[in-house]
Amino acid sequence: MLGLIIGFMVSDPPPVAIIISACLGAAIALAVSGVSSAYVSESAERLRALEQLQDAMAVDLGESFHGDAARWVPMMIALVNGLAPLVISMLIMMPLWLAHAGVQLPVAPLKMAVLVALVLIFFLGVFLGRISGVSWWRSGLQTLLVALLTAALITFIASN
Template sequence: MSLFRQALFLLDITRSQGIVRRYFVVNGFDGALTMLGLIMGFIVSEPVDLSMIISVCLGAAIALGMSGISSAYISESAERKYALGKLERSMISDLHGSAHGVASRWVPLLIGLVNGLAPLIISLLILLPLWLAHAGVNLPFPPLYAASFVALLLTFLLGVFLGRISGVTWLRSGIQTLLVALITASLIYFLAGN
């Protein structure tokens, strides 16, 4: 059994697919809004060197990733141990070596990785225009505005993903998440820019 199939099997027997999807969307959304917030803060501030902007945003992205991995792993590990203990008591059996025992050890790690990698990867995608500009690539827009556009686009796509899962029209769901991002950017622009 491939590693991917085994991961799917473990998620299936613990009924954790929904948790993984929620963590991906929620923390991906957190990553997108955090980067958008930082970038908007730099847009309304005095000009700062692009390398400093990249360093600050990269530091925040790494912190979001580590926080997501560790917090989800710790909480899910406790939940899985509790659920396994409850199952063992009801079956009057040691399930440490069973599929459920393996799942109680591996599912928290899988969930933690999704929880942490979602905001990290989304943040890195948003930072891509900054890295390209820093490397000397000519962009059609100033790098901070290009990064803001990527953040808005990814937020919209997360909404589309949510819409497809929930059965709501993808466009409506995408526009809802985009509106949240636009309101966030507007609040930062008007409150921090004055």
């Protein structure tokens, strides 16, 4: 979403309604792609693991807790994999919706959306740092740096 918004910023931005439609389309496509790809890969992995366990135990585990997990876990992982970027995208788009509704923002809606995206990316890094046991501050700054470098690259390429 950050890349799309940066792209709109470096071009002659169309009306906010068009930006919202493009961002919403990208967010929905990302969610559908995330759900479907995670489901396909997780289902294959879980079924393979279940088959290996069944072979080792010489028993059918289709109606067991393991069989249930092999069916439900891929769905749950797929939902999280699709809904997480959709929700984050909606949060990033919030300044655009507010501006479209006539709410006066302290800065331009695209700049505010970039700011929201950068804050969320920093907090993603903080989260990743906390769960991996490394410095949350350093992890947050690293993810923020990657986002800033990506934005700079998009800006550089678009302006040449």
